Amino acid sequence: MNDLWLHPALILIAGAVLVPFIKGRARTVLLVLVPALAFGRVLSLEPGTHGVVRFLDWNLTFGRVDRLSQVFGYIMTLMCILGTFYALHVKEAANHVAAWFYVAGSLGAIYAGDYLTLFLFWELMAFSSVFLIWLRGRRQSVGVGFRYLLVHTVGGLILLCGIMLRYQATGGDLSFNLLDVAHPDLSTWLIMIGFILNAAVPPLHAWLPDAYGEATVTGSVFLCAFTTKTAVYALCRGCAGMDILVPLGVIMAIYGVVYAVLENDARKLLAYHIISQVGYMVAGVGLGTQMAINGACAHAFAHILYKGLLFMGTGSVLYMTGKSKFTELGGLYKKMPWAFVFTLVGGLSISAFPLFSGFVSKSMIVAAGFSEHRNTAAFCLMLASAGTFLHTGLKVPYFIWFGKNNCSPETYERAADPPWNMIVAMAVTSLLCIGIGCYTPFLYSKLPYPVEYHPYTAYHVSETLQILLFTAVGFFLFLKKLVPTPTISLDMDWFYRMSGRAVRWFARAPVQAADEWVSEFYRFTGLAGLMAWARASARFDWDAIDGVVDGFARGVRGTGDRLRHLQRNQLQANMFYAVVAIVLMVLTYVLI
Amino acid sequence: MIIQLIEFLQRHLKKVIVACWVLLALLVIGDALFVDKEHAHTAAEHWVGFWSVFGFLSCLVIIFVSKWYGHLGIMKSEDYYGDSDE
Numbered sequence: 001m002n003d004l005w006l007h008p009a010l011i012l013i014a015g016a017v018l019v020p021f022i023k024g025r026a027r028t029v030l031l032v033l034v035p036a037l038a039f040g041r042v043l044s045l046e047p048g049t050h051g052v053v054r055f056l057d058w059n060l061t062f063g064r065v066d067r068l069s070q071v072f073g074y075i076m077t078l079m080c081i082l083g084t085f086y087a088l089h090v091k092e093a094a095n096h097v098a099a100w101f102y103v104a105g106s107l108g109a110i111y112a113g114d115y116l117t118l119f120l121f122w123e124l125m126a127f128s129s130v131f132l133i134w135l136r137g138r139r140q141s142v143g144v145g146f147r148y149l150l151v152h153t154v155g156g157l158i159l160l161c162g163i164m165l166r167y168q169a170t171g172g173d174l175s176f177n178l179l180d181v182a183h184p185d186l187s188t189w190l191i192m193i194g195f196i197l198n199a200a201v202p203p204l205h206a207w208l209p210d211a212y213g214e215a216t217v218t219g220s221v222f223l224c225a226f227t228t229k230t231a232v233y234a235l236c237r238g239c240a241g242m243d244i245l246v247p248l249g250v251i252m253a254i255y256g257v258v259y260a261v262l263e264n265d266a267r268k269l270l271a272y273h274i275i276s277q278v279g280y281m282v283a284g285v286g287l288g289t290q291m292a293i294n295g296a297c298a299h300a301f302a303h304i305l306y307k308g309l310l311f312m313g314t315g316s317v318l319y320m321t322g323k324s325k326f327t328e329l330g331g332l333y334k335k336m337p338w339a340f341v342f343t344l345v346g347g348l349s350i351s352a353f354p355l356f357s358g359f360v361s362k363s364m365i366v367a368a369g370f371s372e373h374r375n376t377a378a379f380c381l382m383l384a385s386a387g388t389f390l391h392t393g394l395k396v397p398y399f400i401w402f403g404k405n406n407c408s409p410e411t412y413e414r415a416a417d418p419p420w421n422m423i424v425a426m427a428v429t430s431l432l433c434i435g436i437g438c439y440t441p442f443l444y445s446k447l448p449y450p451v452e453y454h455p456y457t458a459y460h461v462s463e464t465l466q467i468l469l470f471t472a473v474g475f476f477l478f479l480k481k482l483v484p485t486p487t488i489s490l491d492m493d494w495f496y497r498m499s500g501r502a503v504r505w506f507a508r509a510p511v512q513a514a515d516e517w518v519s520e521f522y523r524f525t526g527l528a529g530l531m532a533w534a535r536a537s538a539r540f541d542w543d544a545i546d547g548v549v550d551g552f553a554r555g556v557r558g559t560g561d562r563l564r565h566l567q568r569n570q571l572q573a574n575m576f577y578a579v580v581a582i583v584l585m586v587l588t589y590v591l592i
Numbered sequence: 593m594i595i596q597l598i599e600f601l602q603r604h605l606k607k608v609i610v611a612c613w614v615l616l617a618l619l620v621i622g623d624a625l626f627v628d629k630e631h632a633h634t635a636a637e638h639w640v641g642f643w644s645v646f647g648f649l650s651c652l653v654i655i656f657v658s659k660w661y662g663h664l665g666i667m668k669s670e671d672y673y674g675d676s677d678e
Contacts (some may be wrong), residue, residue, distance in 0.1 A: 262667055337594040354603045370633040378633070387648035430614035459631055467647035469616055474651030481655050487667040497673060 005050040005063050007111065008041040008077060009104035009121070010132035018586075020093040023464035028088060031096060032589040037085050039077040045070065048115060056092040058174060061113025067448040068297070072110045072233045074446060075301045079225045079308055084423035087218035087310050095428070095509075099222045099578070101128035106226040110233055114174040115191075118234070122159065122198075123164050126152035130365035131210050132219030144214040147493065148315065151197070151207040159194025162187045181288075191244025196229035199282055201248050202255050206493035208275060209259070213268035213324075217315040220267060224274055224311045225304045230349060232281045232300045236448075247369050249283025252276065252382045257313050257387030259491065264484040266324050266396055270307065271391050276384055277350065284365040287372055290449040295364030297447050302436055308458040309429040310392065316418035316426070317400060321411045321473030326395075326484035333404030335415035340401040342426035347397055349433040351389035351468060357436035359464065360443065360455045367453065386471040390482075393468075394475045399484060423427055487546060620644050 015034030022030055030273030047070075065073075080103045087095060108121030125147065133145040163188035167174055168279045193204070200208040212223050239245065256276025263269040277299070284296030316339045317322045317332070333340055345356070352358035364384065369378035407415070417423060436443050444451040470491060475482065601608050624640040636642055 023656040025678055115601060183615050198652055219625045257654055258658040258661060261655060262662040293601050333598055334595055337598075341594060353654055382646065382652040383653070390654060457631070458627045459629060462619070463621055463637075464641045466641070466643035467650070468624060469619065470644045470647035471651040473616065474655070478652070481659060485667070488670050488672060489662060490666050490668055490672075 006041060007051060007062055007108070008038045008045075008073065009107040009111075010079070011038045011041055012100040012104040012107070014586075016097045016104070017580075019096045019100070027093075031084050031088055032081075034100070034417050035077065035103075037311055038103075039074075039081055042070070042077045042107075043155040045073070047480070048502045051111075052113075055116075057146060057172075058108070058114070060117045061175075062117055063111050064113035064176075065111065066176055068233070068236060071109050071297050071301060071446045071448065072229070073107060075304050076106050076110065076226065079103075079222075079304050082308060082425050082429050083218070083221045083225070084220055085428075086422055087313075088421040089419050090218055090351055092135065094131060095216060095218060095443070097580075098128050098131035098135070099219070102132070102222060102226060106230045109230050111178055114164070115176050116174055116197055119156070119160060119163060122194075122230075123156050125230065126156060129219075129223060129227065132223055133215045134467045135219065136214060141214055147349075147587040148207050148211040149580075150496070151204075155194050155197035155204070158542070159192050161194075162194055165190065174345045178240060179242075181239055184242070188239075192242065194319050195239065196245075196248065196282070197229050199228050199235065199278055199451050200231075200283060200526075201252055201278075202275070203254070203492045205255075205275050206491045209263075209271040209491065212271040212274070212311075216321045220450075221308050221311045224270070224307045226553035228274060228278045229281075229300045229304055232278060232285070232296060233245055235282065235285045236293055236296055240285055240293055244268065246283050246374060246377055247286075247483040248284055249279045249281070250267055250377050250384075250400070252279025252282060253381055253384035254334070255279075255388075257384050257391070260387065260395075262487070262489040263484070264325050264327055266326060266329075267311065267395060268402060269391060270310050270314060272543075273283075273388060274303075276388060277307070278385070280362055280365045280381060283377060284368060287365075287368050287374065289372060289451060291371065292365060294447040294451055294453075295361065295368050298361035298443055299358075299366055301309060301446070302349065302361040302433070305429055305556050306346045306357055306433050306499030307434070309426060309433060310343060310350065310396070311347035312345055312429065313339050314396065314400070314425045315416075316422050319422070321407070321415045321419055323407075323411055325486070326399040327486045328411065329400045329407060331401070331407065332412075332415050333401040335412070336417050338417045338423055339426070340397060342375060342423075342430050343400075344397050345391075345430040345433055347389075347393035347545065349437065351393040352385055352464060353393075353437075353468060354436065354456070354461050354464060355387075355437045357433045357443075359437055359441050361436075363455050363460060363464070364453055380420025386467055389468050389471050391474055394472060395482060397559075398475075432583070433466060441573055474588050541588065556560045616644075 011034060013036075015030065016032060019027065031355045045063075045065045047065050049061055049066075051061065053060045053062065081536045084096065087099070091094065102125055105123075105125030108124065109118050112118040112121060126270065128150075130145045130149045133148055134141055163174070164183075169185065169187055179191065181188070185191070197204040208228070209248050215223050235245070245313045253276050256274070256279065260276070261274040262270050263272060281296040281299050281303075284292040284299065284410065286292075314324060317329065317336065320336065320339075321329065321332075323329055338447070349356040352362045366378050366381050366385075369381065371373075405412070440455065444453075620641045623643075629638050632638055
């Protein structure tokens, strides 16, 4: 490195490498200390360009620090502190290692000043976060993880194609700045598609509910924060003002709400609401005005906290009872009252209730829409916000803590408020959600542009309360319609899941049939002559060759056998070690 | 503490419901009489209780459209993909 500039991601990577070797109380200290150090490092960053490294023909910029990257760096490391504290009780080191590498990837992407560095950390995020799914350890976790990885690999390749085309078109300029969104060429489209795949814009979104519903309890708390919001950052940086993002964002906002009505798994419901909420941010980026970009950043900031809180709340139910489906829960308020209160705070925050964080952030984007005279888009976003309260504010708390008690006796017996570290993490996150909603300068002073927006006008408060409270009327009047059913809803992943199945069928049916036919044909025509020849050569084989070869063959078979046992069932672990090794090699190469 | 509060509200459910209706009425009346609508974006927003109706109808639209969509064949049994064990 040509100047001694410590990247905050490096602190997390160093911490992640240490975690497996440190046990007991020292591990707890490390788990608290490392994210706090990374957060402190983000706070101490000076604006400017740092960490420029010459790599082959290119200058890689690891540290572009400005107001836009700082607001995201701040919230990502803050969430890392909260998420790690929530996971303090987790003994398995791999959980922490994967989570920290994942956050490091996000931070690396946020501070990247060029597309190559961005791409490097973009991929680090995908390859580390998949372990948060695999570590759940259920039979289906493996498949979900591979689907997640497959989709993100395709997205990464599209992004890389865009970067290469751009490199060619600009004559070697790789700096990561605002693209020419008014006259987009193929490279701009490809880069944009790479970004919106990670932001889960339909039809490229199905990986999100698939993965976040399946990840570990603590893994989902991380997953819900980093991938989509890093993509929002990248869109703010590269695609601000790209008009197509406005309709795409509005579609997202409503799409997520529709699927949330049908969803039976609480964490999948929350995942669909990520799509809905990120829709506001994507629409804000599409509007591209200073107020809209401020709104997108503010909403990303608030969203990371309240969505993390919601995943902590429902995660604690899953952790304590082993269940996350509404049809297997209900009536738990006596058993898990604190988890209920914190989840409710998250629900009120995401619903943009006055005095909660969503109120001061979401409204900024809607107001930016109205002030740009995009009334249809703004009204659609208002409609989606009714849906948000309907599900996250009402359906989730009602059908887990009240409603009909669908718990089996064992589930109800097991239910209780979670361990102290989970409670503390949820309490602090709740306080932050309320604090941001009550004291607006805390958030507004961090935004990229000066803020002239005042959320607490009589009109805005009255408007919001009317929408939300009359949505509640609708909820209670039509409660019977909303009772969850034990079903799943087909989504865009159907296409790749079914095409995978078609390939398997093809391999099994026609190919196997052809194979059998050929064998049969061979048996009838070639076998007799072959047998005679075989008998003759067998004698030679037994007498002469075996003696020599057997010893060697036994050796090879033994080695093969050992290798086979080493490989089997440990694919994930092997990939993990490979990825860690590659990352370390690249970092070493870059830094030295 | 939380449990006692919830059970207190449950014991007085009828009163709670009446209080909620009163609150809703006050909200609409207060909006009509006292709230400055100078910064409203469209003419419709000047109607009394516009956002109340908007909120209620949004809720109904979301519930019924989603359910209709779900019953078009989107909702399937949990074993549809054949990997739904615990």
